[in-house]
Amino acid sequence: xxxxxxxxxxxxxxxxxxxxxxxxxxxxxxxxxxxxxxxxxxxxxxxxxxxxxxxxxxxxxxxxxxxxxxxxxxxxxxxxxxxxxxxxxxxxxxxxxxxxxxxxxxxxxxxxxxxxxxxxxxxxxxxxxxxxxxxxxxxxxxxxxxxxxxxxxxxxxxxxxxxxxxxxxxxxxxxxxxxxxxxxxxxxxxxxxxxxxxxxxxxxxxxxxxxxxxxxxxxxxxxxxxxxxxxxxxxxxxxxxxxxxxxxxxxxxxxxxxxxxxxxxxxxxxxxxxxxxxxxxxxxxxxxxxxxxxxxxxxxxxxxxxxxxxxxxxxxxxxxxxxxxxxxxxxxxxxxxxxxxxxxxxxxxxxxxxxxxxxxxxxxxxxxxxxxxxxxxxxxxxxxxxxxxxxxxxxxxxxxxxxxxxxxxxxxxxxxxxxxxxxxxxxxxxxxxxxxxxxxxxxxxxxxxxxxxxxxxxxxxxxxxxxxxxxxxxxxxxxxxxxxxxxxxxxxxxxxxxxxxxxxxxxxxxxxxxxxxxxxxxxxxxxxxxxxxxxxxxxxxxxxxxxxxxxxxxxxxxxxxxxxxxxxxxxxxxxxxxxxxxxxxxxxxxxxxxxxxxxxxxxxxxxxxxxxxxxxxxxxxxxxxxxxxxxxxxxxxxxxxxxxxxxxxxxxxxxxxxxxxxxxxxxxxxxxxxxxxxxxxxxxxxxxxxxxxxxxxxxxxxxxxxxxxxxxxxxxxxxxxxxxxxxxxxxxxxxxxxxxx
Numbered sequence: 001x002x003x004x005x006x007x008x009x010x011x012x013x014x015x016x017x018x019x020x021x022x023x024x025x026x027x028x029x030x031x032x033x034x035x036x037x038x039x040x041x042x043x044x045x046x047x048x049x050x051x052x053x054x055x056x057x058x059x060x061x062x063x064x065x066x067x068x069x070x071x072x073x074x075x076x077x078x079x080x081x082x083x084x085x086x087x088x089x090x091x092x093x094x095x096x097x098x099x100x101x102x103x104x105x106x107x108x109x110x111x112x113x114x115x116x117x118x119x120x121x122x123x124x125x126x127x128x129x130x131x132x133x134x135x136x137x138x139x140x141x142x143x144x145x146x147x148x149x150x151x152x153x154x155x156x157x158x159x160x161x162x163x164x165x166x167x168x169x170x171x172x173x174x175x176x177x178x179x180x181x182x183x184x185x186x187x188x189x190x191x192x193x194x195x196x197x198x199x200x201x202x203x204x205x206x207x208x209x210x211x212x213x214x215x216x217x218x219x220x221x222x223x224x225x226x227x228x229x230x231x232x233x234x235x236x237x238x239x240x241x242x243x244x245x246x247x248x249x250x251x252x253x254x255x256x257x258x259x260x261x262x263x264x265x266x267x268x269x270x271x272x273x274x275x276x277x278x279x280x281x282x283x284x285x286x287x288x289x290x291x292x293x294x295x296x297x298x299x300x301x302x303x304x305x306x307x308x309x310x311x312x313x314x315x316x317x318x319x320x321x322x323x324x325x326x327x328x329x330x331x332x333x334x335x336x337x338x339x340x341x342x343x344x345x346x347x348x349x350x351x352x353x354x355x356x357x358x359x360x361x362x363x364x365x366x367x368x369x370x371x372x373x374x375x376x377x378x379x380x381x382x383x384x385x386x387x388x389x390x391x392x393x394x395x396x397x398x399x400x401x402x403x404x405x406x407x408x409x410x411x412x413x414x415x416x417x418x419x420x421x422x423x424x425x426x427x428x429x430x431x432x433x434x435x436x437x438x439x440x441x442x443x444x445x446x447x448x449x450x451x452x453x454x455x456x457x458x459x460x461x462x463x464x465x466x467x468x469x470x471x472x473x474x475x476x477x478x479x480x481x482x483x484x485x486x487x488x489x490x491x492x493x494x495x496x497x498x499x500x501x502x503x504x505x506x507x508x509x510x511x512x513x514x515x516x517x518x519x520x521x522x523x524x525x526x527x528x529x530x531x532x533x534x535x536x537x538x539x540x541x542x543x544x545x546x547x548x549x550x551x552x553x554x555x556x557x558x559x560x561x562x563x564x565x566x567x568x569x570x571x572x573x574x575x576x577x578x579x580x581x582x583x584x585x586x587x588x589x590x591x592x593x594x595x596x597x598x599x600x601x602x603x604x605x606x607x608x609x610x611x612x613x614x615x616x617x618x619x620x621x622x623x624x625x626x627x628x629x630x631x632x633x634x635x636x637x638x639x640x641x642x643x644x645x646x647x648x649x650x651x652x653x654x655x656x657x658x659x660x661x662x663x664x665x666x667x668x669x670x671x672x673x674x675x676x677x678x679x680x681x682x683x684x685x686x687x688x689x690x691x692x693x694x695x696x697x698x699x700x701x702x703x704x705x706x707x708x709x710x711x712x713x714x715x716x717x718x719x720x721x722x723x724x725x726x727x728x729x730x731x732x733x734x735x736x737x738x739x740x741x
Contacts, residue, residue: 015636017476018495019239019469028239031209032195036267039197040069042260043126044252044276045116045133047108050665051142051345054106054115054135062118062132067125070264071133073116077103077259082225095224099316099348102252103259108137109315110346111665112279114252119260119268142345145662146286147182149342150309156340157312159319162327164392169303169334173294176303177370181291181363182732185311185658186284186651187277187667188352189677192241194281195271198257207234210254213247214507215466219500221250226258237498243470244648244707245351248509251281278670282350283658285310287322289363293371299385303334308360312341313348320356325712326364328393328598329441330386345665351509353648354712357442362652365438365716366731369723379437379720380407380416391598399597400695400704403439406604406626409689410437414606414624423727431610433621434725440603440712444630444695444704445512448589449520450503453528456581457574459556461486461493463524467505467517468498472644472707473637474513480634481518481701485525487554503585511601511705514633519699520588527586529553532570539576540568591698599698602628603709605649609721616737618654618722620684627709631694631702638706642688645710650678652711653718654734 022028047054059071082097083104102114116133120126149155170176197209206228212218215235223230240247253270260268272280287310295301306326312318323337352358372379384407390397411417419435420426426433452464463482469475475495483490496502506516533548536558543551543558543566552559558573560566574582608621625642632638655676659668669675694702715733722740723729730739 015634017473017637018479019475030192030239030241031197031211031237032269032271034197034209036197036199039267039269040119040121040264041123041126042117042119042257042268042270043123043130044114044256044270045118045130046276046279047111047113047115047135049108049137049139050111050144052108052137052139054108055138056136057116058134062129065125065129065132067120067122068118068129069121070119070260071116072103072119072260072263074103074106078263080225080255080259081227097225097255098221098249100252102256110279110313112276112347114256114280117256117260117270119264142665144344144346144660144665146311146342146344149344150288156309156342157317159339159341161336161338162323163336164327165334166303167336168292168305170292170294170305173302174297175371175375176292176294177367177374178292179367179370179731181289181366183287183359183362184733185286186352186656187658187675188244188246188281188283189277189672189675190242190244190246193272193274193277194246194251194253195269196254196257197267197269198261199267200262200265204228205232206258207236208254208258209236210250211240211243211247212237212250213240213243213468213470213509215468215498215500216504217507218250222258225255233500235500237468239498240468240470244353245355245509246281247470248351248507253280274672275670278658278667279347282348284352284359285312285318285349287359289322289360291363291367293367295371295375295382299375299377299382301330301332301386304332306337306364309340309342310359311344311346311349313346314343316348317341317343318349320351322356322360325357325360325441328388328391329364329439330383331388331392332386346660353645354440354442354708357440357708358652358712361438361440361713362715362719362733365713366719369436369716369720370729380411383407383439394598396596396598399599399697400630400693401602402628402691402693403602403604405691406602406628410604410606410624410626413687413689414608414622416606419724423724428610432613432725434609434611434721434723435606436609436717436719436721436724437604437606438713438716438720440605440709441600442511442705442708442712444515444599444601444698446515446519446590446699447506447512448587449505449517450585450587451517451520451524452503452583452585453524454581454583455528455570457571459492459571461488462496463493463521464496464502465505465517465520466497466500466502467513468508470508472641473634474508474517476637477514477634478517478521481521482525485522486529488556492556511707511709514703515699515705516588518633518701518703520586522700523588524584524586527584528582531582531584532558532573535573535577536568539573542566543568593697597697601704601706601709603713605646605714605717607717607721609718609725611722611725611740614741616740618735618737618740623684623686624689625686625710625714626689627706628691628704629706629709630698630704632690632692633701633703638690639688641706642710643686645707646686646714647678647683648711649714649718650682652733653715654682657734
């Protein structure tokens with residue numbers, strides 16, 4: 001990473017991405033673009049069975065292939081402390097590497113599991129040699145069929161229940177519905193596939209380039225896994241080419257690269273291919289949900305019962321908050337929920353944008369639509385009648401909530417007044433027309449972050465933190481926060497991020513980065529202003545009789561609030577103080593009043609769909625996405641977040657589905673030719689809208705996260721619109737043309 005903090009700043013408009021030019025010109029270096037000196041290449045050999053053990057590995061042809069340096073597998077893999085935490089002291093449990101421990105033993109847990117790493121002097125040679133490795137197996141019966149196995153209660157693991165009031169009270173309501181909803185596996189398919197480069201300096205210092213949403217978390221995990229002091233592990237994640245959950249934890253290529261680099265004493269790069277992204281990287285788990293929901297004649301909800309099952313792997317119990325929103329999004333006196341997981345012989349799921357809530361909202365928001373139809377009530381009106389002013393579970397006021405404004409504006413912008421009261425009764429140019437909506441909610445918390453600020457004589461302000469930016473424009477947003485706080489041009493501010501040598505920053509995920517890191521940026525800038533005022537009073541003669549409260553810092557100068565002629569530039573002040581630069585580090589944590597309020601972001605998505613009555617093809621006539629995200633710091637990047645979530649929602653609703661061959665345990669469509677993501681032609685013009693009202697309880701900028709709510713509830717809006725257009729209620733995603741006709 002370039003640490004030259006005095007390099008010229010790129011000129012950009014107030015709301016342009018600060019990294020935009022580097023990305024579109026190819027100057028941005030992602031993990032796989034790095035080229036350490038003397039680097040070699042590792043390629044995985046993967047299992048061709050779903051469960052069993054390796055009886056023998058035939059390696060001689062691969063070892064004799066040109067350029068091959070080493071082949072690592074379970075018989076020659078060196079000891080890794082985190083793979084065998086009991087070995088040194090059987091009476092004390094040590095740190096254990098989370099999930100699959102690469103090359104630890106000869107057991108096979110799922111199809112496509114890495115069983116060997118071929119290291120060669122070029123990638124092409126490593127790839128060729130990997131095809132020459134053969135494995136002989138002892139196979140065992142395996143289980144991958146979620147739809148079949150979820151019906152066997154003995155195979156399920158309870159993950160928790162919740163009850164408020166009376167269980168299954170919905171059955172006592174004047175109107176109620178009961179329905180099942182199904183969501184398939186949805187696989188992470190970012191443009192940048194996961195990659196790692198590992199370099200050792202002796203036996204005790206490790207440097208890695210890695211695709212990570214949390215460099216500090218990766219640093220800590222590697223230190224413990226390889227028995228190192230954390231300060232001796234450096235993780236660099238300069239750019240991330242999309243993640244949205246897949247980079248929240250490490251996958252097999254990272255420890256494998258570290259093991260390989262130590263064995264061959266050279267830097268080793270391991271990059272997953274697209275097929276391996278399906279079998280080695282997590283995904284949104286498959287889920288089944290059952291909802292019973294009822295309301296009285298006045299539209300007040302009487303009861304909600306929500307049960308959910310999702311899959312995990314045999315290696316670990318992955319769980320997420322599928323039923324959580326049903327507990328608190330709407331006012332309802334009687335709520336009971338349960339959540340169970342079904343372990344299968346496949347790789348472990350992970351968080352995917354809107355984790356849990358995106359799946360849960362599909363069922364909840366479709367069920368509410370079904371209930372509204374049964375009551376002959378407008379679906380938005382039903383939600384407004386059950387608007388929660390206090391958090392129903394925590395019994396606390398929200399720090400802010402402008403969900404009603406989202407309802408009202410979204411209805412107006414999408415043309416909700418044109419929604420047909422009778423499904424299938426409205427046509428445009430021969431196409432059936434339908435309108436649908438769906439709501440969403442997600443946490444809006446704030447964590448801990450530290451930020452270093454360096455202001456030098458050339459007037460450049462450099463801010464440093466170990467956070468990474470997976471694409472939402474975090475550096476751009478932080479630049480705007482710093483510019484507003486310091487009242488200086490954005491072109492004079494530079495962010496350096498994605499390096500654990502910088503002060504610790506938060507993991508980017510859960511819609512908390514702007515709130516957390518922005519709080520740190522705001523605080524360090526305020527402290528910087530304070531120091532500049534004190535320095536002016538101490539070093540500049542015309543400030544000696546003034547107090548700090550009499551001064552302001554703006555336009556790269558310290559200025560008297562009452563006499564604009566009394567000022568001194570920051571550069572001149574540094575010269576008077578005999579300093580080349582001023583450098584400070586400040587930490588920011590959770591708000592003091594966090595325990596007194598419930599903190600959430602909210603969304604409502606509205607869609608107009610056009611359905612071909614003959615073919616079942618679904619097109620969008622209009623999409624309006626609204627989000628209560630507090631004060632919008634950067635309108636351009638916030639709009640991009642909402643658009644990106646809507647596009648993912650289109651994929652969730654209409655195209656995305658990972659299919660497993662239950663005869664082999666392998667993914668059938670593990671490529672972008674067969675796993676369908678939305679195309680440009682599938683994406684309509686999308687309008688986004690925000691109440692844009694600050695929430696200063698959460699952070700000093702008044703902002704709330706929007707990354708998750710941009711998706712949560714969107715798939716249900718599409719399903720509800722399809723029903724309004726056709727009269728056909730589809731409860732299993734993705735919605736395919738043949739389901740409609």
